[in-house]
Amino acid sequence: MTTHRVPLSARFFLPSGVFATATGTWFDQSGQFFRIGQAPSVDTPESGSDQFWIFDASVGYRLPDRWGIVSIEARNLFDRTFQYQDTDPVRPVIQPERTVYFKITISL
Numbered sequence: 001m002t003t004h005r006v007p008l009s010a011r012f013f014l015p016s017g018v019f020a021t022a023t024g025t026w027f028d029q030s031g032q033f034f035r036i037g038q039a040p041s042v043d044t045p046e047s048g049s050d051q052f053w054i055f056d057a058s059v060g061y062r063l064p065d066r067w068g069i070v071s072i073e074a075r076n077l078f079d080r081t082f083q084y085q086d087t088d089p090v091r092p093v094i095q096p097e098r099t100v101y102f103k104i105t106i107s108l
Helices: none
Strands: 002-013 018-033 046-062 068-075 101-105
Touching: none
Parallel strands: none
Antiparallel strands: 002 018, 018 046, 046 068, 068 101
């Protein structure tokens, strides 16, 4: 399997503590893959490849006196479908579906 990944990011910060980030990542993957749910000894691998863009974004606010950060983040913002096999299924690089979450980080 051969995977190429090129991330491009833009970040914006205001003195008031508001910030925003946007990241577009281009993926190009090709290789020999087994179908999900089938034992490797049953079938031979199939050739496959895909090239696609994934976009992530966030907007947030840094709390006064550096007490922490409050933000809302989105992964796979445009809910793009793709053929991609992650090399570490426990810690995936990209989200297969749109994921939006609220995040609070507190510094004590």
